[in-house]
Amino acid sequence: MLKAPLKIFYFLNLIPLISISDSFFKSSLTLAEIAPSSQLINTILTQENTQAEKKQTTQKPAISPPKNTQLEPVLTPSHETKLDPNNLTDSTTFIIGLNVGERNLNPGVLVRGKVTDTEAVDFENWLIPYEAVLGTLKFTSKVISDREVELRSPFKIVRFNLNQIRNDPELGLVLSIKEIKALFGIQAKFDSREYAIVFDVPEVQNSASNERERQPVILKGLPKISAPNLTLSQVEEHINLSGTEGSDLTNQGTLSAVGTILGSSWFVQVDQADLKERQTWQLSELQVLRQTDKSDYYLGSQPTFWRSQSGNDFWGFTTIQRQGFSPFPNYGIGGANPTQRLQPERITATVTGRAEPGTLVRLVPNIYSKKVIAEQLVNASGIYRFDNVPVGRQIGTNYQVLLYPRGLLTAQPLVENARFKILPEQLPVGTSALVISGGWQRRLKKNDFLGKFTQFNAGVVQRWGLAQDLTVGVGGVYNSSFNALGEIFYQPSGSPFRAVVSGLVGNDMDVNIDLIWNDYPNFYAGVSSNLNSIHYNLDWGISPQFRFVSNGSFDQGANFNIQYSASGSKSSTLATLGVNTDGRFSWSLNQSLGKFYFSHQGNHTSTSSQLSYLLNPSQSLFLNYQTLNSSQNANLLTAYWSYRSPTRNRYGENLWQTELGYRIGSEGSGIYATAGTTIVPGILLQARYEGVSLTSERSSFSLQLVPSLNFQQGISPGDRQLERLHTEGGLLVRPFYDRNSNGKRDRNEEIYTDNPEFLIINNQVVKPGELDIKKDRFLLRLPPGTYRVELEPAGFPPDFQPSVNAFAVEVVAGSYTPIIIPLQPSYTVGGVVTDAEGKPLAGARVEAISTKSKSSVISITNSAGVYYLEQLRQGTYELKVNGKSVDFNTITINAQSETLQELNLKLP
Structure with missing residues (x-):
């Protein structure tokens, strides 16, 4: 171990690296x-x-x-120019067309020049009005100053002085053919047959001139669907059974559940050391969480934002208040860590x-x-x-x-x-974040479900983004005694260097320094130091094929490795040779050649080699050999066949997978087999059997079963990624055939799942791959918030349509917000409108007015007098033509009516 003065010496010599000038990182390019x-x-x-x-x-x-910075003001252009002293005395003005290629864009414009019957005389000096040139070549003009103007077109952007443009007494501001060529790079010619000036404008592939702005999401006036206040959304159980020949069966498990409570998510997890003995169960996690862009609230089990040496759980309350920035959206990754929510x-x-x-x-x-x-x-x-x-x-x-x-x-x-290299803790300039936390440490003992809450801890820290390069934090932590907390996060703009310094100062001192130079893949170096030790990581790309990699500490030894890599169209090689400070070697080789793949790893105690051959995308053959340098000098050879079904579930897991083979080794021989399936919705099943292993002649087996159930809108298979709902919510959409139009799903009304392409969220179409399509519902994961949800009529049957096509839907973490969509029968009434003499009426306004809601459906007759009143619901309607009553002035539609009815109308 290093002596204290030597440790402080290391610390003081690391600090000057932070002050490296930004100019050191800038270079010139040609x-x-x-x-x-x-x-x-x-x-x-x-x-x-x-x-x-x-x-x-x-x-x-x-x-x-x-x-x-301030933008320059847009000024009104001044076109006050002097007459050109070199006016063409032998030219005349006449009208001619302006073409771009074969397209005529200006049928006639007055120009100055000279032309015979078929030829242009001194064509390069013809004068064309400035505005006509801009219009034909699709230039837009923007005034930069009282003298300078910027012209933009799909093929060129140019800036010049308006005062240098000639002013013709009859035409005004003009450009010559020669000037157009020099200024815009555009060739022109005279076409006597078209009697037009033809410009040769290059074609440019269309591109967005600037970043497209998304359409605003309008929620005002929409019917609102609120998230549930209290739910048990999903329950999942991990069951692990294992045993060896001659020993008792071990059974362990983990029970998890997630839901919503008053706009927040709740999550609970119980570790089950023995599934049959409840006294062995222990509460692992219990947390209520509410996260928004401006603030977060944590209640229950959680990690601390400061470094803790106790190793015990922390249970309490934490809040984060952000000013001027939104956190990185880590929704759906599972777990909840306050420090991650400080990252912008x-x-x-x-x-x-x-x-x-x-x-x-x-x-x-x-x-x-x-x-x-x-x-x-x-x-x-x-x-x-x-x-x-x-x-x-x-x-x-x-x-x-x-x-x-x-x-x-x-x-x-x-x-x-x-x-750009982003330091995760780096805050935007002028923003800040405040964290306040308090609670108790929890100690768990065997057969103790809740544990014992002992020492009180509390902390507060405020972080500021002082500059683009610098973020600092100041606060304090109470852990049996008060300690001042300081943080520095520094990264020079545009450089690969970054530094993080944090420390607690009180009765004891705890300072941690992380210095990183990240110019990977060329060079990476990292040093992590505290008052007890200094650790480092080094990765240097010596050449495209060779790398030098090293890691370790200055007082506990280090590893040094040389890597070689090469690849071709059908082969690749990766080889590593390493040695540590104790003189012990390690090595590895990974080689692919066509359908063959070979890997080998070894050190002073063991080796492992494997050769595989790809039969087809789903099947492979493997040969594996392992050795262990011990008193037994163990070895094991395994040959097996592997199958992975080409079909996968939405989580990327194979529906079926299996391995079957045989083993021979120093401990004996036996069968080797594995199997797994996700074919049953909401259930993962995996099994493994080994007749012999590298170190034991006893056979063994293991079984893993993971069932998951969703309890919203009935019991259904869960998605087996329960922790995602801890920080994420979503939509549960259930369209059904509301045949009696009562707005409720009756026993014989089936769910509609034929076409998933009907959802539009915040003006964005939801693709089928984004949905989890179940037998009786569509699930869509979303971060917490309020969304505009629209229903695309084309996604539903023509004869069954939703009565409401847009909603404002609230989504909270921990549950799916149900959206029940009654698809009510849609009826069409059509026919011919005639006058009193029986002649068809063209352009007549036919209107069906609901006697109940007073809403109306309108159709305009075509030239044959034909009309169609579409999207009619069940009920009674009053019919009018041009605001006047007709012979049959009412029609009633009920559940027994035909979806398409013919009704001819005649004016009295």
């Missing part, structure tokens, strides 16, 4: 020079020739903290870099995505900047920057990466 487009004709051509000879350099995108869903950063003026810079998720996060045309400063770029584990941590020379979207862009 990109193409871009010609500026702020001047016309000679200026443009001169700059292009000059820049073709320059050394092409740009700067790699940098990631830095967002700054408070996203942070914002700034991407900056250098490029030649006139370059169009786009920020995209990846080069294959059509979605553009932001874009900017580089001005004379040569600097581009994207502020408030969202970064998160769900959004992604890598973006790409596309640079289009001269703003040409038809050109091949230069691609650069803008990568």
